[in-house]
Each structure stands twice: as C-alpha cells, then as structure tokens.
Amino acid sequence: MRTIRFIIRKEFQQLRRDRRLLPLIFLSPVLQIALLGYAANMDVKDIPLAICDQDHSVESRQLAASFLESGSYVASVYVPDAQSAERSIEEGRSSLALVIPPGFGRSLDGTKSAPLQLLADGSDSQSAAIGLTYATLIVSRAQTARAAARLSGLDPRVLRQVKSVRVDPAVRVLYNPTLASRNFMVPGVLAMILMIITTILTSLAIVKEKELGTLEQLIVTPITPRQLIIGKLAPFALISLVIITVVLIASLLLFGIAVRGSLLVLYALSLLFMLSSLGMGLFVSTVARTQQQAMMISMFFFMMPMIILSGFVFPIESMPPVIQAVTYIFPLRYYFVIIRGLFLKGVSFAELWRETAALAAIGVVVIGASVLRFRKRLE
Amino acid sequence: MNRARIATIMVKELRQVSRDPATLGMLLVVPLFLLLMFGFAISLDVKHIQMAVLDRDRTPSSREFLQSFLHSEYFDLKQVLDRESQIDGLLDEGRVLVALVIPKDFGRAVGNGERAEVQAIVDGSNGTTAATAIGYVQAVAADYSQRAFVRSLERAGVTGMKTTIDFQPRVLFNPELRSANFLIPGLIVLILMMTAVLSTTLSIVREKERGTMEQIIVSPVKSMELILGKTVPYLFMSLVAAATILATSRLLFGVTVKGSWLDLSVVTLIFLFGCLAFGVFLSTISDSQQVAFLLSSLLTLLPTFILSGFVFPFRNMPVVIQAVSYLLPGRYYLAALRAVMVKGVGFQAFGDQVLALLVFAAVMGGLSVLRLRRGK
Numbered sequence: 001m002r003t004i005r006f007i008i009r010k011e012f013q014q015l016r017r018d019r020r021l022l023p024l025i026f027l028s029p030v031l032q033i034a035l036l037g038y039a040a041n042m043d044v045k046d047i048p049l050a051i052c053d054q055d056h057s058v059e060s061r062q063l064a065a066s067f068l069e070s071g072s073y074v075a076s077v078y079v080p081d082a083q084s085a086e087r088s089i090e091e092g093r094s095s096l097a098l099v100i101p102p103g104f105g106r107s108l109d110g111t112k113s114a115p116l117q118l119l120a121d122g123s124d125s126q127s128a129a130i131g132l133t134y135a136t137l138i139v140s141r142a143q144t145a146r147a148a149a150r151l152s153g154l155d156p157r158v159l160r161q162v163k164s165v166r167v168d169p170a171v172r173v174l175y176n177p178t179l180a181s182r183n184f185m186v187p188g189v190l191a192m193i194l195m196i197i198t199t200i201l202t203s204l205a206i207v208k209e210k211e212l213g214t215l216e217q218l219i220v221t222p223i224t225p226r227q228l229i230i231g232k233l234a235p236f237a238l239i240s241l242v243i244i245t246v247v248l249i250a251s252l253l254l255f256g257i258a259v260r261g262s263l264l265v266l267y268a269l270s271l272l273f274m275l276s277s278l279g280m281g282l283f284v285s286t287v288a289r290t291q292q293q294a295m296m297i298s299m300f301f302f303m304m305p306m307i308i309l310s311g312f313v314f315p316i317e318s319m320p321p322v323i324q325a326v327t328y329i330f331p332l333r334y335y336f337v338i339i340r341g342l343f344l345k346g347v348s349f350a351e352l353w354r355e356t357a358a359l360a361a362i363g364v365v366v367i368g369a370s371v372l373r374f375r376k377r378l379e
Numbered sequence: 380m381n382r383a384r385i386a387t388i389m390v391k392e393l394r395q396v397s398r399d400p401a402t403l404g405m406l407l408v409v410p411l412f413l414l415l416m417f418g419f420a421i422s423l424d425v426k427h428i429q430m431a432v433l434d435r436d437r438t439p440s441s442r443e444f445l446q447s448f449l450h451s452e453y454f455d456l457k458q459v460l461d462r463e464s465q466i467d468g469l470l471d472e473g474r475v476l477v478a479l480v481i482p483k484d485f486g487r488a489v490g491n492g493e494r495a496e497v498q499a500i501v502d503g504s505n506g507t508t509a510a511t512a513i514g515y516v517q518a519v520a521a522d523y524s525q526r527a528f529v530r531s532l533e534r535a536g537v538t539g540m541k542t543t544i545d546f547q548p549r550v551l552f553n554p555e556l557r558s559a560n561f562l563i564p565g566l567i568v569l570i571l572m573m574t575a576v577l578s579t580t581l582s583i584v585r586e587k588e589r590g591t592m593e594q595i596i597v598s599p600v601k602s603m604e605l606i607l608g609k610t611v612p613y614l615f616m617s618l619v620a621a622a623t624i625l626a627t628s629r630l631l632f633g634v635t636v637k638g639s640w641l642d643l644s645v646v647t648l649i650f651l652f653g654c655l656a657f658g659v660f661l662s663t664i665s666d667s668q669q670v671a672f673l674l675s676s677l678l679t680l681l682p683t684f685i686l687s688g689f690v691f692p693f694r695n696m697p698v699v700i701q702a703v704s705y706l707l708p709g710r711y712y713l714a715a716l717r718a719v720m721v722k723g724v725g726f727q728a729f730g731d732q733v734l735a736l737l738v739f740a741a742v743m744g745g746l747s748v749l750r751l752r753r754g755k
Contacts, residue, residue, distance in 0.1 A: 021667070122554060169497050293399070
C-alpha cells in the first residue's frame with residue numbers, strides 16, 4: 001500500500017511539472033463541450049429553398065407559402081427561371097429549388113394535370129432526402145385539398161357516393177417533444193470528450209518511462225506490476241472524477257438539459273466508463289514501444305473507431321453484422337446508451353444493468369491485460 | 380536555404396521511420412483500413428424503422444392501412460400489441476421507434492368518408508431520426524387517403540380528377556441520393572487530417588524530450604530547413620495514403636471523381652501540407668510528447684468530425700461557432716472534395732477553398748519557423 005502511495009505521489013509531481021498539462025486537462029473539456037455541443041445539431045429545419053414562381057397565380061403563391069409555413073424550409077432566393085434555380089443549387093446557396101411553371105394555376109382547374117418541378121442538391125443527400133419527403137407530403141396535401149374543393153362542382157347525386165377519405169396521424173413524441181437534436185447530441189459529445197481525454201491521459205503513461213529509460217529504474221525496485229498499474233491508474237482516476245464533475249456541470253448550465261434519471265447513477269456509471277477507458281489507454285501503453293506508436297494505436301484503433309462506430313450519429317443497427325460485432329468491445333457504445341437514457345428518457349438503473357455489466361467486464365479485462373503484459377516485460 | 384542540409388534531415392527522418400515499421404505501416408496502411416471499416420459501416424438512411432402496432436379496429440380497412448406501412452421499405456413490424464399499456468415499456472427500452480394505434484371506429488370512418496385519426500407515438504430522443512420517421516408516417520397516411528379517395532371517385536363514375544399536380548422531383552449531382560457520396564468525402568477528410576497531423580506532431584518535441592534538440596540547435600541547420608526536412612518525407616507518405624483511399628472510394632464505394640483529377644491532387648497536396656505544418660507547429664509549442672498528443676487530438680479529432688460540415692450542417696450552428704469553423708482546414712478541404720468529386724465542378728467553383736488552404740499552410744509553416752527561431 002505504501003509503495004502504491006509512493007508511485008501516486010511521483011505521478012502527481014510529474015503532472016505538475018509540465019506547466020501546460022493540467023490546465024489543458026481541466027479546461028479543454030469545458031471549452032470543447034461549449035463549442036461542439038452547440039455545433040452538433042442535425043435538426044431538419046430551415047432548408048434553404050430557391051423559389052421560382054413563373055406562374056404568379058393565387059395557386060402558385062399558395063403552394064410556395066405552404067412550403068415556407070411548414071417550418072422545414074426558408075426561402076434562400078427568388079429566381080426568375082429554372083436555370084437560375086439550378087445555378088443557385090450548384091453554387092451551394094440552396095439545397096432545394098421549387099419551380100412552378102407558367103400555367104400551373106390554370107391547369108389545376110382544368111382536366112390537364114399541372115406540372116410542378118422540384119430540384120434537389122444530392123451532394124448533401126441528408127438534407128435532400130428529408131427535404132424531398134416533406135415536399136412530397138406538402139404537394140400531396142395540396143392535391144387532396146384541391147380535389148376536395150373541386151368536388152363541390154359535381155352533381156349532388158354523384159357526390160353522395162364519393163367518400164373524401166382523410167386519415168390523419170396524431171403524432172405524440174416522447175422524451176424529446178421538440179425533436180431538438182441537441183438533446184440527443186450534447187450527451188454524445190460529452191461522452192466522446194470524456195473518452196478522448198481519458199485515453200490520452202494513460203496511453204503514454206508506461207511507454208513514456210520506457211522511452212526515457214526510467215523504466216529500468218522502476219523494474220529494479222521491489223514494485224510489483226499490479227502495484228505499478230494501480231499506482232499509474234489512481235491519479236488519473238482522481239483527475240477523471242474532477243473532469244466528469246466539471247463537464248457535467250458545464251453541460252447542465254450551458255445547454256439547460258436536465259438529467260431525468262438519477263444523478264448518482266449517472267455519476268457512478270460515468271466513473272465506471274472512465275475507468276474502462278483509462279484501462280484501454282494503459283493497455284495501449286504496455287503494448288507500444290514508443291510514444292509515437294502509442295499515440296497512433298490509441299488514435300487509429302481506439303478513438304477514431306469509437307467516435308464513428310459507437311452510435312453517436314451513425315446508427316449501429318444499420319451497420320453490417322461484422323462491424324456491429326466489433327462495436328461490442330467499445331465502452332463508448334454502452335456509455336452512449338447509459339448517458340442518453342439518463343438524460344432523455346430518465347431510465348432507472350434496472351434498465352441499464354446490461355450496459356453496466358459490459359463496462360465493468362471491459363474494464364476488468366483491459367486492466368488485467370495491462371498487468372499481464374507488463375509482467376512479461378519485466379522478465 | 381541549403382538543399383543538401385534539407386536532404387540530410389529528410390534522410391535522417393526516413394531512416395528513423397523505416398527503423399519503426401509499426402509506425403510506417405500505420406501511416407500508410409491504416410488510413411485505408413479505416414476508410415474500409417467506416418465506409419461500409421456508416422449511413423444516415425432512415426430505413427427499417429422498428430414499429431409496434433395496436434389495431435383496435437381489426438377491419439379490412441385497418442388491415443389495408445397497416446399493409447401500406449409494411450409495403451414501404453421504411454417500416455418493419457416488430458410487434459403486434461394487445462394493450463395500450465405495452466407501448467411505454469417498448470419505447471423506454473428502445474425496442475421500437477414508432478408505435479401506431481388504429482382506433483376502434485377507423486373502418487367505419489373511412490367507409491363513411493369521415494376524418495379518421497390514428498395515433499403515432501414516436502421516440503423523439505434522436506430528433507433527426509424521429510423527424511424523418513414522422514415524415515414517413517404522414518406520407519404513408521396521405522398516400523393511403525389519396526388512394527382511397529381515388530377509388531371512391533372511380534366507383535362513383537367520376538373521371539378526370541385523378542392527378543391534379545404532376546410532381547416531378549429531380550435530384551442533381553447524386554440522383555439516387557446515395558449517402559456514400561455525401562459521407563465518403565467527409566471520412567477522407569477526417570482520416571487524412573488525423574494521419575497528417577499525427578505524423579509530424581511529435582517531430583520537434585521528441586527531439587526536445589530526448590535532449591537531441593541541443594545538437595540540432597548548435598548545428599548550422601536553419602529553422603526553415605529543419606521544418607522542410609521534417610515535413611517533406613511525411614508529405615510523400617500522406618500522398619500515398621491519400622491516393623490509396625481515393626482509389627478505394629472509387630473502386631469499392633463507387634464514389635467517382637466527376638471533376639478533374641488534377642484539381643483533386645492539387646487541393647489534396649495543399650491540404651496535406653497545411654496539416655503537416657500544423658502538426659509541426661503544435662510540436663514547437665509543446666514541452667512534452669504527451670502535451671503534443673493532447674493538443675493535436677483535442678484540436679483536430681472532434682472539431683474536424685463536428686465542425687467541418689461532415690454530418691452537421693453549418694446552417695444549424697450559432698454564428699460564433701460558424702466563425703470558429705472557418706479556422707479549420709477540414710472545412711475547406713471537404714467543400715472542395717464534394718465540389719470536385721460529387722458535383723464535378725472546376726477550380727473556379729472552389730477557388731476560395733484553395734486560397735483558404737494556402738493561407739492556412741503558409742500561416743502554420745511561418746509560425747513554426749518563428750517558434751523554432753525563438754527557441755534557438
């Protein structure tokens with residue numbers, strides 16, 4: 001126990017000696033959550049729409065208005081012809097363009113069908129796909145309304161047989177009624193920041209001593225591998241505790257997102273997550289030969305795959321089975337479920353036991369593997 | 380500047396890298412590996428939405444209505460429910476995204492031409508997916524109403540009212556709306572950025588930490604020569620990595636380069652040089668390799684992922700944060716990549732981006748030289 005305390009004190013002294021390290025460790029997560037939390041927003045609203053009304057009729061104006069009133073689009077530019085509409089998309093100033101050709105209003109009342117064109121910028125396939133879905137909906141509603149209005153001109157005896165069917169979905173949204181993507185993304189950004197900072201903290205811990213030649217000195221002392229690993233891990237666990245507190249307070253204050261579940265559960269499971277993530281960093285450190293290797297291994301094999309494949313924005317369910325299988329070893333995957341469940345749904349611990357068990361298992365395995373790896377090196 | 384001295388440093392760097400095959404492999408092979416893994420994994424398409432249904436009506440009409448959901452590729456029927464009380468639990472556990480409740484008098488209302496209301500309960504936690512799912516629910520209901528209406532018109536013998544609006548959506552640049560065309564350029568930016576910055580971010584600080592920096596300082600090598608000697612070898616390696624992943628995205632993901640390959644190479648070269656210079660700069664301001672690693676990860680990984688327009692549209696960001704995003708080279712490179720690969724436009728359309736990348740590279744190179752000179 002005294003040996004461990006000795007290593008912990010030594011680690012803290014080293015941390016303090018590097019003037020930039022501690023301020024960076026504590027300040028950067030707050031800065032990052034402030035900056036990235038506001039940026040990570042996928043709301044589909046205000047899609048820039050170029051409007052080209054060549055008809056200038058009551059009907060064409062009504063249709064354009066119904067696009068703008070839906071809340072999904074804002075008029076980016078009004079253009080006189082289809083060419084300018086297309087150019088506005090090419091230059092990236094509009095995602096969609098509504099082209100209402102001359103004669104649209106007149107043909108609505110005739111028996112001919114009225115042509116209507118919509119251009120979409122496929123290079124932003126996300127906005128284009130959703131923009132098109134909503135556009136189709138608006139047009140089909142306009143069409144139904146139009147047809148219903150024209151029915152009044154029919155012979156009353158025929159009219160009695162026509163049923164103007166209308167099925168309306170009454171939508172009730174749970175957990176996040178405004179559908180603000182921020183409520184989903186901010187916890188995600190928070191989780192990624194915690195993962196990155198903890199992995200970086202430990203991934204150089206052992207290999208640094210190797211590279212600087214101080215490891216031999218440690219080896220000749222009577223310290224056991226277990227003591228060394230615990231001694232290396234403990235200061236960072238303490239630092240992590242401070243980081244999680246600071247980051248949680250910052251995100252609660254900045255974004256006004258209340259934790260619906262138990263704060264205690266959130267705190268405890270966050271610490272568990274950080275331990276597993278610290279353990280991963282430590283494992284990298286025992287595997288790598290130089291600090292450069294350690295940096296690249298943790299970036300390319302841990303951090304990058306985790307931020308892309310853990311379900312932050314890209315749903316795991318749509319990934320191929322092989323890659324889905326790989327995601328089970330990422331602590332971040334489980335932590336996303338935990339943190340989003342606690343923030344948004346207010347789930348209780350009973351619903352999170354699977355994720356908790358997985359995190360604990362990963363933590364035990366990676367820390368155990370680090371001790372084993374290290375023992376081999378000593379011989 | 381002395382070419383021989385630059386060459387000497389380059390040779391020394393190359394020798395060091397070749398002595399460490401693991402690092403060399405990571406710089407050359409890992410970018411490709413990451414692109415393969417991520418490219419196959421990610422999509423933003425909302426399809427196969429898991430749905431639970433409570434059909435209280437159990438009439439041919441309600442069944443037909445339900446079928447119109449299942450016929451679209453957007454909805455999968457996960458569970459048929461008997462009680463309303465089951466819904467909350469299913470949504471809490473995240474097993475379904477949408478629960479649809481068809482009321483008891485649905486069939487009667489549809490038959491009489493009255494307004495029928497069905498209930499859709501949606502898990503809103505992922506706002507984007509939920510918004511898309513709601514759009515699909517509404518579209519299916521509107522489509523069902525339209526078809527039922529047309530049928531009743533036909534039965535009544537009314538003709539000529541079928542279609543009043545001939546709606547022709549046309550998608551430019553990416554007609555099938557493949558999300559690969561949208562996402563692969565973003566992945567290329569993220570992967571190349573990380574590879575380039577990490578390959579130089581330890582270059583100077585490592586010499587400082589090992590104490591070999593003093594030897595370099597007392598040698599006649601000038602700061603500019605040192606920086607060029609340390610960047611150029613990695614420029615070649617990152618170019619190789621860039622070429623492999625660009626070729627792969629074409630061969631495996633079908634993301635063809637519609638514009639000119641020359642434009643693409645030029646803009647890639649400038650971007651890579653800027654990133655490498657950025658890595659060197661971070662190295663000159665760090666006291667230890669750990670700080671350099673921390674700085675380069677914090678400044679590049681998440682900012683490039685979130686602020687470069689990869690998945691999060693700039694239009695949703697507050698003005699201050701949009702302003703910050705102008706500092707990121709990834710933003711310009713991604714805009715240029717999408718322009719040249721997907722849109723197939725020429726230099727004149729992304730000249731601003733190229734200019735911004737040149738400025739970034741010059742500033743980072745200049746700052747590193749200044750920092751090094753001060754160090755002497």
